[in-house]
Amino acid sequence: MSVRHALLALLSDGPKYGLQLRHEFESRTGEVWPLNVGQVYTTLQRLERDGLVASDGAEDGPQKGYRITDHGAIELTAWLQTPPEMAQPPRDELLIKVLVATQVPEVDVHEVIQVHRRHLIEAMQRYTAVKVDADPDDAALALVIDAELFRIEAAVRWLDTAEVRLPRHAAPPSAAPGPPTPPDASDEAAHETAHETAEPQEVRS
Incomplete structure (x- = not known):
């Protein structure tokens, strides 16, 4: 959702002040997307900086009025007629x-x-x-x-x-540890033979 362009659309039918824009935005969108008043004023400041809206020159406050400029009207029309980017799936x-x-x-x-x-x-x-x-x-x-x-x-x-x-x-389940592999019979026999034939070491004092 572009709050920037939504505010331009609301200003397209006449000058408005910040709190009025917030109220009209929520009422025209079925009050599904609450809009923080701070976000409204921050967006208006950026729009004014970019030359898309102009203020009435009053000090910052709830009664400061804004109107859309010719450049803002062109920007709004271009946004409305530009299809959203669909080349890459959104990160759903x-x-x-x-x-x-x-x-x-x-x-x-x-x-x-x-x-x-x-x-x-x-x-x-x-x-x-x-x-x-x-x-x-x-x-x-x-x-x-x-x-x-x-x-x-x-x-x-x-x-x-x-x-x-x-x-x-689906990913295969992680392998559960199985029972230990029994030793080979020939290995056990070889171990016993080696133990029986081993010579005892001489103990030196």
């Missing part, structure tokens, strides 16, 4: 955990999969409940919930696929 934590679990001795990767599947199903149930109770006219919240439900459903389907694939590709 769930994927990494399952891959690591296949390599850790004494860890049942299928148990790991089941733990995460249960967690995802519970998350789907929570989002579904929110969707049922949500205002039908709140398009922003509906879009956020739909996106999360689709994302979680995809993760569950991936876990189902992993459950099928892993028996063929």
Whole structure:
């Protein structure tokens, strides 16, 4: 999520001050991603430094206003029309955990999969409940919930696929120590013969 470009989008329909931007960001994204007010002001300072927004010249504070510049409008349009980078898979934590679990001795990767599947199903149930109770006219919240439900459903389907694939590709269990190898009979006989034929050493005073 680009807070930088989200703030530019909010400023595109008129000047606003920091606390107003925070409130509008949360309301327009269904209040799913809380935004720290300190992050808002830090981002605005960087946008002003880069010439993408301009302030009203007032001292720093909750009532200091900002507006988007022409350069900022061009930057916003370019960001909106640029597809996200998809050449390399993202570092998905769930994927990494399952891959690591296949390599850790004494860890049942299928148990790991089941733990995460249960967690995802519970998350789907929570989002579904929110969707049922949500205002039908709140398009922003509906879009956020739909996106999360689709994302979680995809993760569950991936876990189902992993459950099928892993028996063929799971790491072999660590070798347990076996019983000691019994000595060879010929070795025992040779040892006894050598002991019987050995001459006693002369003791010198």
